[in-house]
Amino acid sequence: MPLIHIKNVVKTYDMGAELVHALSGVSVDIEANEYVSIMGPSGSGKSTLMNVIGCLDTPTSGLYEIEGENVGDLDDNQLAELRNRKIGFVFQTFNLLPRSTALHNVELPLIYAGVPSHDRRALAEQALVSVGLGDRMTHRPNELSGGQRQRVAVARALVNDPSIILADEPTGNLDSKTGIEIMQLFSDLHQQGNTIIIVTHEEDIAAHSHRIIRLFDGKVASDVPVANPLVYQKA
Amino acid sequence: MFRFYEFKEGFRIALVAIYANKMRSVLTTLGIVIGIVVVTLMATVIEGMGTALDKSISSLGTDVYYLSKWDWFGGEWWKARNRRDVTVEQAEELREKLAIAEAVVPVASTWQKTFKYRNRSVKGNVNGTVPDYEVTSGVVPAEGRFFNLYESNAGRPVCIIGHDVARNLFEREDPIGKTIKIAGYSYRVIGVFEKEGDFLGTSMFSKDTQAFLPLENFLKVFGSNRSIDIHVKMREGVPKEDGKEEMIGIFRSVRRVPAGEENDFGINTQDFLKEVFDSVVGTIGIVGFLITSLSLLVGGVGIMNIMFVSVKERTKEIGTRKALGAKRRSILIQFLIEAATICMIGGLIGLAVSFPLSLIINEILPSSMPLWVVVLSLSISIAVGLVSGIVPAFTAARMNPVDALRYE
Numbered sequence: 001m002p003l004i005h006i007k008n009v010v011k012t013y014d015m016g017a018e019l020v021h022a023l024s025g026v027s028v029d030i031e032a033n034e035y036v037s038i039m040g041p042s043g044s045g046k047s048t049l050m051n052v053i054g055c056l057d058t059p060t061s062g063l064y065e066i067e068g069e070n071v072g073d074l075d076d077n078q079l080a081e082l083r084n085r086k087i088g089f090v091f092q093t094f095n096l097l098p099r100s101t102a103l104h105n106v107e108l109p110l111i112y113a114g115v116p117s118h119d120r121r122a123l124a125e126q127a128l129v130s131v132g133l134g135d136r137m138t139h140r141p142n143e144l145s146g147g148q149r150q151r152v153a154v155a156r157a158l159v160n161d162p163s164i165i166l167a168d169e170p171t172g173n174l175d176s177k178t179g180i181e182i183m184q185l186f187s188d189l190h191q192q193g194n195t196i197i198i199v200t201h202e203e204d205i206a207a208h209s210h211r212i213i214r215l216f217d218g219k220v221a222s223d224v225p226v227a228n229p230l231v232y233q234k235a
Numbered sequence: 236m237f238r239f240y241e242f243k244e245g246f247r248i249a250l251v252a253i254y255a256n257k258m259r260s261v262l263t264t265l266g267i268v269i270g271i272v273v274v275t276l277m278a279t280v281i282e283g284m285g286t287a288l289d290k291s292i293s294s295l296g297t298d299v300y301y302l303s304k305w306d307w308f309g310g311e312w313w314k315a316r317n318r319r320d321v322t323v324e325q326a327e328e329l330r331e332k333l334a335i336a337e338a339v340v341p342v343a344s345t346w347q348k349t350f351k352y353r354n355r356s357v358k359g360n361v362n363g364t365v366p367d368y369e370v371t372s373g374v375v376p377a378e379g380r381f382f383n384l385y386e387s388n389a390g391r392p393v394c395i396i397g398h399d400v401a402r403n404l405f406e407r408e409d410p411i412g413k414t415i416k417i418a419g420y421s422y423r424v425i426g427v428f429e430k431e432g433d434f435l436g437t438s439m440f441s442k443d444t445q446a447f448l449p450l451e452n453f454l455k456v457f458g459s460n461r462s463i464d465i466h467v468k469m470r471e472g473v474p475k476e477d478g479k480e481e482m483i484g485i486f487r488s489v490r491r492v493p494a495g496e497e498n499d500f501g502i503n504t505q506d507f508l509k510e511v512f513d514s515v516v517g518t519i520g521i522v523g524f525l526i527t528s529l530s531l532l533v534g535g536v537g538i539m540n541i542m543f544v545s546v547k548e549r550t551k552e553i554g555t556r557k558a559l560g561a562k563r564r565s566i567l568i569q570f571l572i573e574a575a576t577i578c579m580i581g582g583l584i585g586l587a588v589s590f591p592l593s594l595i596i597n598e599i600l601p602s603s604m605p606l607w608v609v610v611l612s613l614s615i616s617i618a619v620g621l622v623s624g625i626v627p628a629f630t631a632a633r634m635n636p637v638d639a640l641r642y643e
Contacts, residue, residue, distance in 0.1 A: 056558060056636045077562045084560020091640070095555040099251045111244050112560040156559070 001068055002029040003163060003195055004053060009062035011048050011218075022048040024218040025062070030197065032163075035190045035229070037206035038199045040215035047168075049215065050199045054166045055083045067163060084112050088157030090167035094149045096141040102128060102152045103137040109160045127155040131185060147178035154185060158194075165189065167198045171205055183208045187231055241568050249573035252545065253580070263541045264581025266534020267619060270527045271585025271612045272592070277523035278608040279593045281516050283600030288512045299371050299505070300479065302329075302465040302486060306501035308510050318499045319490070320462035323450065328489045329465060335478055337470045338370040343453050343463040350396070350446060351416040352404040359400055359444040361417055363453020371466040374442070376426030379411045382449055390451030395426035399443040417446055420456055531615070534581065535623040542574050542627035553631050554639030567632040574624025575617045582616030 011023040023045045030036055040046040051057040052064055055071055058079070064071045066086055074082060088109075089095075096105045106124040115123065128137050131151040141149050150170060157165050167186070171179030187208060190196050198209060206212050207230045214222045253260045301307070304318050323341050330339035343363040350357050369381050382393050394417065401410045401424075410424045431441040448456075469478040483502060492499055546553070553566055586609060593604040 051637050054558070056640070077564075080557060080560050080562045083558060087558075089558045091555070095551065095558075095640070097552060097555075099255055108556070109559045111240055112556075112562070112565060114240060117240070160560075 003032045003034075003067060004028070004030040005063070005065040006052075007063040009049075009052060009059040009064055011045075011052065011057070012060045021218050023052070023059070026215070026218070026220055028213060028220065028223070030195070032195050033190070033193050035186075035196045035208075035210045036198070037209040037212045038197065038215065039201060039203075039206050039212055040221070041201065043217075044215040045218040046199050046201075046215050048218075050166065050168055050197075053164070053197060054087050054089060055079050080112075084109055084160065086163040088160065088162035088165045090150070090153050090157050090165065090170045092169035092172040094141070094146075094153045094173070096149060096152055096156075098141050101138050101140055102133060102144065102155075105141070105152055106156045106159050109156060113160060123159055124155075127159040128152070130158065131155045145178070146174050147181055150174060150178075150182050151185065154182070154189075158189070163195060165194055165196045167196070169200055170198065171200075171202070179205070183230075241565050242572065245565075245569040245572035246576070248569050249576040252549075252573055253577060256545075259541065260577050260580065261584070263537050264534065264577060264584060266530050266532075266537050267578050267581030267616055268534075268585040268588065270530035270534055270619075271582050271616060272589040273523055273530065274527045274615065275586065275589040275604060275608050275612050276592055276596065277519060277527070278611070279589075279596055279604050280519060280600065282605050282608075283596060284512060284516065287600055288508060298469060298475070300467040300469075300482060301501075301503040302467060302482075303501045303503060304462040307503040315501065321465060321500060323454070323459070323463060325486075325489050326463065326465045329467075329482075329486055332485045332489070333467070333482055335470055335473045335481060336467050338367040338466075338468045340365055340367045340371045340466040340468075341450060341463050342368065342466055343450060343457070343461055345453075345457050345461075348418040348446075349416075350400055350404060352413065355404050357400060357403040357444075359397070359446060361446050361448060361453070361457070363448050363450040363457070365450055368447065368466070371468045372442075374428060377429035378409075379424070379426035381426055381447075387449040388451065390449050390455060392420065392422045392452055393425045393449065394422040395428065395447045396424055397428050397441070397443040397445045398430035400446060401427045417448070418456070422446075422448065531619050534578075535619045538574055538578060538620060539623040539627060541577070542570060542624050543630070545573065546570060546627045546631040549631075550634065550639050550642040553634050554636050554642065557634070557636035558640060563632040566634075567628045570628035570631050571621055571624050574628070575620035578616040578620030578623075579613060582613045585616075586612060 006026060006028045009023055009026045010021070013020040013022060026045070026049060038046050038049060048057070052059055052071075055066070055074075056079075058064075058072055058074070062072075066082070069082070071079070071082065083089075097108070103121070103124050106127050107120050110120040110123060125134075125137060128134060131154050133148060133151050133155065136144060136148060136152075139148075141152070144152065150173075154165075154170075157167075165186075170186070171182055174182060183205065186196055186198070190210075196209070198205065200206055207226065209226060210229050211223070211225050213220060302321065304321050305312065305315050323343075326339060326341035330336070333339060341364065345361050347358050348361045350359060365387050366381060366384050369375055375381065376395055377398075379395070381395055382391065385391075386393055394415070396404075396410065396415075404410065404415060405413070410427055412423065412425075414421050414423050416422075428442045431443050467482055469475075469482075479502070483498065486500065487498065490499060556566065590604060
């Protein structure tokens with residue numbers, strides 16, 4: 001059984017005057033511990049596909065199963081619970097709570113999972129150490145650099161031990177050097193056994209992954225493995 | 236399902252958000268602050284008047300009827316004006332016939348006479364009565380004594396004065412045995428009453444500013460062509476209604492009121508004070524209630540408005556929280572707690588403002604802010620917060636995470 005099973009997924013938006021087909025029959029399977037990039041020009045449906053995979057949205061028709069669980073049947077609260085347990089989000093704009101410390105930001109998913117505060121703190125500290133921010137736990141986002149902020153976001157995505165880490169243009173707001181550091185972090189996480197899906201329009205970024213799915217006009221245009229994924233050596 | 240961590244997180248977020256917008260939050264609570272100040276002061280005043288009423292009632296004596304040409308409270312004064320006077324003779328006849336009465340005491344009064352001692356003078360009411368006045372009033376002089384039957388019957392020029400009269404005329408001097416002038420006539424002071432205090436800002440019903448003379452003397456000096464009051468105190472064990480009926484029946488016959496006609500005299504009790512009190516409290520209550528509800532309404536709308544702003548500003552945060560697994564309920568609770576906390580802060584500010592004011596009120600009325608008022612006003616504040624926060628909180632809770640995340 002694949003980790004993600006997407007079969008003939010259609011997503012249609014009713015824009016009043018016309019129906020917009022963001023996804024028109026997408027089928028993709030992703031196994032555990034894959035490192036996949038989803039690419040495509042704007043309007044190709046890659047954001048919609050990401051929203052569906054991330055359980056932020058449900059397909060209009062078609063089947064989406066994550067670890068055998070049919071997402072299409074779930075209501076709002078069940079989706080929230082599923083996201084909490086199985087998806088770790090990394091956003092282009094980091095989306096940290098500006099007035100909370102790094103530690104509290106990382107604790108958030110655990111709060112919604114109902115983890116007791118003592119365990120919460122230990123898990124959050126562990127996640128921050130694993131992204132190299134053990135000495136920045138009590139800093140607020142505005143006291144951190146862009147790269148450090150994105151590391152906090154990655155720690156937050158990791159802390160619930162999710163099935164998938166889903167990153168939407170994770171280097172879009174970073175300079176190239178910092179971007180490379182973040183990609184290095186993703187490679188490490190992949191090697192540690194995590195499943196990583198990155199949505200991007202940059203070939204350089206996609207070159208780090210092991211498989212590239214290209215979308216065009218709401219359909220899968222190509223789905224090919226990467227011959228030699230880029231791996232930066234630690235300096 | 237109740238989860239404590241959601242409240243804790245909600246409270247934490249609320250405090251952070253309020254702290255980040257200190258000025259905005261405090262200004263928003265203005266309506267709540269005014270509402271709470273009004274409601275607490277109103278309660279303090281009513282409480283203080285209740286205490287004052289209790290003191291006044293005890294100063295008037297209990298279970299005493301005051302028969303008079305006039306109705307003290309209510310009644311139709313224009314009818315009362317045409318009634319025949321209540322006379323000393325009628326009082327005497329009633330005393331003889333009303334066996335169930337412990338004391339029947341005629342009291343004649345005149346207003347605003349000048350009391351004079353050496354170069355000091357003060358104005359007050361003068362009453363002429365008999366020794367049994369001690370029984371009906373339930374008060375004995377704190378210093379000296381009341382006049383006795385002999386002094387009363389002989390119409391001796393002696394007087395008992397109220398506390399304020401004594402203090403104003405004599406300062407530190409001992410008044411007992413001194414001779415004062417009342418309306419130009421000389422009287423020897425033989426007793427001074429204890430201080431009774433005011434009711435509703437007037438000493439009208441207290442003996443503090445008055446003087447008491449033997450009735451015989453009073454009628455000679457101030458004239459006998461007047462309507463008097465009769466104070467009737469029943470014997471112990473006489474059932475209240477029966478005693479009253481019998482008294483009315485006998486007094487009707489004394490005044491030759493034909494059967495079937497209504498009483499041509501007023502039957503007053505201290506209950507009238509209660510009626511005055513209730514009507515004053517009622518007025519204060521209605522006015523206070525209107526001001527309170529109006530300011531709480533305005534305050535509530537203000538809170539609702541600021542909560543809509545807060546929700547809008549934090550759309551992206553809401554999206555993020557939802558992506559991380561926050562359910563609708565978590566978001567709803569978060570914003571409800573924020574609204575309730577803002578209002579509670581408003582309530583606390585209101586209490587901080589009204590507490591010193593209640594101390595000032597305390598100078599006029601013997602009262603302090605009761606604890607239940609503090610609890611009540613904080614509860615009202617929180618309730619206003621919850622009511623006005625519910626719609627914005629629902630808006631936040633129902634947001635679509637995809638749209639919320641995309642919001643800039």
